[in-house]
Amino acid sequence: MPYKASRRKPAITGNKKWAVFLILFCVILIFIGIGILIYRLADSQTEETMAEPAGTASAVNTQPPAPDNPSTEPSSSAGQNASEPEASSTDSGAVSTSSEDVPVVTPPAEQTGNYQEWFPDLHFPKPEYTTKDKTAYLTFDDGPSENTDKVLDILKEKGVKATFFVVGKEGPDAQRRMQRIVNEGHTIAIHSYTHDYKQIYASPGAFLKDFEHISTLVESYTGVKPNIFRFPGGTVNAYNKNVYKDITAEMLRRGYTFYDWNVSSGDASAGGATKQQCIDNVLNDSKSKNRAVILCHDAADKKTTVEALPAIIDGLTEQGFTLEALDNTVKPVTFNYE
């Protein structure tokens, strides 16, 4: 008896234990299931509310998306040793949230079909190009920024004109700076809305959409529809090898003129450049040139560019250059490409 009892008892207890364990396990599973369900429901609701108001909220806050990765730039730049990196993301001064009197610029509508038929207004008569001896063209990329006014003050003081390849900065400050560029006789030109290499160089259509966005913005702020531009990173770079031929063909077909550079201030090189380096870079590079298209940056962190500018202008003048703004009759300076 004791023998049997001792054998049966543990067996019964074991079964019960298993049953209780199983029930508990099922209950836990059910709770986990319910938990996951609730989490997913909540998550999908947040995604919906975030994705919705593209037209309203985005009109106010429009700092360009954070650039991906700076600057292995045009290694193919025909030995120009020029680098032209991303727009500064530190330029908080150009963005404002109080934009009552600022025109609302909505992103371009989704386009389908052949990109050559998109945005028919992005079209100009093909220009006749001319060249002038011993002419230097100061160009400033990535603005407007907190430094735009300082750059403009120096240009005014020195009595020279320059070219600004601008990006998608919105708000009253950006508007005022773009207007000042135009009002003081400089050329406002297109660089990019997002300056996001991966985005704009995804396809000719993607490039056109971004281009239309910045063109519309500049025109709404200044009344000027720019007819010249500079590719972010230059005409040929690591990001657009597969599409640059189609994009350049399309932009030329539309009557646009684009400019690279043959002199660089080096203000965008890794680690930056001192005031003296900027001066030396420009004046050493330009010495041997008959026509110099000079790359500088108009960005909040490019303070040495501003400091160097008076000496750069004086030095170029001493070298016999006349400083002018680009327009679409100036024969382009471009990297060698096929």
Ligand SMILES: [Zn+2]
């Ligand atoms: Zn740039």
